[in-house]
Amino acid sequence: MRQRRLLVQVGVAAVLIGLLALLVNNLAVNLIRTGLGLGFGWLGRPAGFALAETALPYAPSDSYLWALTIGWLNSLKVIAAGLVLATVLGVAAGAARSSNNRLLRSLAGGYVALIRQVPLLLQLLFWYFVAFLGLPSVPIGGLIRLSNQGIQLLGLNLSVEFCAVLVGLTVFTGASIAEIVRGGINAVPRGQWEAFRSLGLGEGLGLRRIVLPQALPAILPALTSQYLNLAKNSTLAIAVGYADLYAVSDTTITQTGRAIEGFLLLLLSFLLLNLLISGGMAAFNRAVLGRLNRSR
Amino acid sequence: MTVAIRATDLVKSYSQGVRALDGVTLEVNSGEVLVVMGPSGSGKSTLIRTFNGLETLDGGALDVLGVSLDATHGERQVLAIRKRVGMVFQQFNLFPHLSILDNITLAPIKVQQRAKASAEQRAMELLDQMGIREQAYKYPAQLSGGQQQRVAIARALALDPEVMLFDEPTSALDPERVKEVLDAMRQLAKGGMTMVVVTHELSFAREVADRVMFMDRGQVVETSDPETFFSNAREERSRRFLNQMQH
Numbered sequence: 173m174r175q176r177r178l179l180v181q182v183g184v185a186a187v188l189i190g191l192l193a194l195l196v197n198n199l200a201v202n203l204i205r206t207g208l209g210l211g212f213g214w215l216g217r218p219a220g221f222a223l224a225e226t227a228l229p230y231a232p233s234d235s236y237l238w239a240l241t242i243g244w245l246n247s248l249k250v251i252a253a254g255l256v257l258a259t260v261l262g263v264a265a266g267a268a269r270s271s272n273n274r275l276l277r278s279l280a281g282g283y284v285a286l287i288r289q290v291p292l293l294l295q296l297l298f299w300y301f302v303a304f305l306g307l308p309s310v311p312i313g314g315l316i317r318l319s320n321q322g323i324q325l326l327g328l329n330l331s332v333e334f335c336a337v338l339v340g341l342t343v344f345t346g347a348s349i350a351e352i353v354r355g356g357i358n359a360v361p362r363g364q365w366e367a368f369r370s371l372g373l374g375e376g377l378g379l380r381r382i383v384l385p386q387a388l389p390a391i392l393p394a395l396t397s398q399y400l401n402l403a404k405n406s407t408l409a410i411a412v413g414y415a416d417l418y419a420v421s422d423t424t425i426t427q428t429g430r431a432i433e434g435f436l437l438l439l440l441s442f443l444l445l446n447l448l449i450s451g452g453m454a455a456f457n458r459a460v461l462g463r464l465n466r467s468r
Numbered sequence: 469m470t471v472a473i474r475a476t477d478l479v480k481s482y483s484q485g486v487r488a489l490d491g492v493t494l495e496v497n498s499g500e501v502l503v504v505m506g507p508s509g510s511g512k513s514t515l516i517r518t519f520n521g522l523e524t525l526d527g528g529a530l531d532v533l534g535v536s537l538d539a540t541h542g543e544r545q546v547l548a549i550r551k552r553v554g555m556v557f558q559q560f561n562l563f564p565h566l567s568i569l570d571n572i573t574l575a576p577i578k579v580q581q582r583a584k585a586s587a588e589q590r591a592m593e594l595l596d597q598m599g600i601r602e603q604a605y606k607y608p609a610q611l612s613g614g615q616q617q618r619v620a621i622a623r624a625l626a627l628d629p630e631v632m633l634f635d636e637p638t639s640a641l642d643p644e645r646v647k648e649v650l651d652a653m654r655q656l657a658k659g660g661m662t663m664v665v666v667t668h669e670l671s672f673a674r675e676v677a678d679r680v681m682f683m684d685r686g687q688v689v690e691t692s693d694p695e696t697f698f699s700n701a702r703e704e705r706s707r708r709f710l711n712q713m714q715h
């Protein structure tokens with residue numbers, strides 16, 4: 173038994189080493205064929221392309237490095253906003269699924285079922301082409317203004333592309349988070365509901381103060397992986413022309429031919445981003461568990 | 469004498485067609501202690517859970533402290549009555565993530581909008597009364613079952629309820645912990661609290677109850693004073709049940 177397990181391990185290791193060797197070989201061959209050699213000097217050259225959405229001042233005469241940084245910031249912007257909104261939506265929908273109001277329950281159930289059936293790419297295209305580009309120009313109460321040029325919200329000017337990516341990621345990830353939250357809520361003993369109800373606390377208050385805090389340890393690990401998914405899925409922004417890191421990298425690689433360096437930078441950027449998210453969640457998880465342990 | 473709870477012909481069926489309550493009629497007077505007994509599944513829990521709206525009714529009329537909780541009652545009636553009726557559960561159901569003090573002050577602060585300081589002062593008084601003042605800053609899991617149940621009683625009392633409901637409050641306790649909880653309940657009864665207590669503690673019932681109600685299959689079999697019930701029960705079914713209890 174043990175020998176067989178060892179054999180499997182050795183086999184897996186051999187396959188991995190083989191694949192790695194193939195990769196390195198391909199890399200070397202490509203580098204020789206392009207005749208460029210590995211280098212990052214090109215990052216300082218002017219990018220020459222315009223970007224529709226810039227968080228900081230940018231002109232085509234700026235360097236590739238700056239263009240990529242702008243892309244990075246655009247990614248960060250949509251990911252950060254997406255994380256917050258998807259969490260709010262997911263918690264609300266997850267709580268609604270365990271509510272004793274039948275209408276709320278079936279609405280939330282329908283939302284989760286529908287969203288999980290349709291690929292994210294299609295959803296993004298839907299939000300972009302159908303929902304946002306089809307918008308007539310309507311001011312709502314003077315604070316919000318919708319149009320197919322974008323959304324003005326309290327002086328904030330959001331592009332249609334940003335909105336489509338944000339809404340797409342939020343709605344998609346929110347459905348998964350809703351399932352996680354519902355599972356966490358269901359794992360809290362019924363007696364806790366009865367206890368807060370018998371004390372005259374309302375459903376919303378009881379959920380916030382009693383049920384969700386106890387559901388959190390079950391929710392957090394799964395939530396982390398949804399956050400990482402959202403970050404990775406944000407690269408689909410290219411489909412609707414949002415200038416995120418991936419889109420800018422893509423243009424850069426096409427123009428410079430620096431595919432290997434471009435992808436290396438891209439990989440590093442996402443690694444950094446995901447480490448940030450995992451690190452933040454791990455710290456939060458520790459804080460929550462620490463509190464819970466003190467209560468043991 | 470005022471009536472705290474008046475129930476007429478209560479009916480409750482669960483989806484599987486079980487009639488958990490099959491025409492229950494009873495009255496509980498203010499200041500009275502009613503002990504409810506009966507075999508497992510006879511509907512005792514279901515009955516007292518209708519008294520604070522944890523269960524909805526399918527039929528009959530229910531009046532708790534002047535508020536109607538019949539089949540047509542709304543959310544507002546329920547919330548109003550829950551502030552005035554306390555409940556203690558078999559499994560304590562303390563909030564594990566909150567300290568003992570926070571367990572007790574949560575509802576007074578959130579439901580009655582009491583100031584934190586005054587809610588905490590009242591909580592300490594109640595813990596004192598329950599003989600567990602020194603546990604205030606611990607968490608539920610650090611307490612014994614008997615201590616937890618006394619916290620649960622204090623938590624329910626913190627809203628200054630007019631009626632207290634107990635659903636087998638000592639059934640989940642180690643035998644040596646039962647007394648401390650029963651003593652706390654005795655003290656409460658002496659203070660004139662209106663109490664409905666589901667329990668199989670015969671000595672408690674004999675000593676504290678004003679009346680004992682015996683249920684079977686969702687119906688009231690008999691209601692007697694404890695003296696009569698324990699030595700000379702009217703109904704054959706009650707006598708059989710008592711016989712089983714004593715062996």
Ligand SMILES: Nc1ncnc2c1ncn2[C@@H]1O[C@H](COP(=O)(O)OP(=O)(O)OP(=O)(O)O)[C@@H](O)[C@H]1O
Pocket residue numbers: 482483484486487488506507508509510511512513514515
């Ligand atoms: N949530 C529920 N769903 C379906 N049936 C239920 C539910 N709760 C109780 N019942 C049924 O209703 C009947 C009465 O139950 P109840 O819990 O009121 O009895 P009990 O007298 O409190 O019993 P025990 O002494 O075991 O606590 C039983 O037949 C039980 O199976």
Ligand SMILES: [Mg+2]
Pocket residue numbers: 512513514635636
């Ligand atoms: Mg019961």
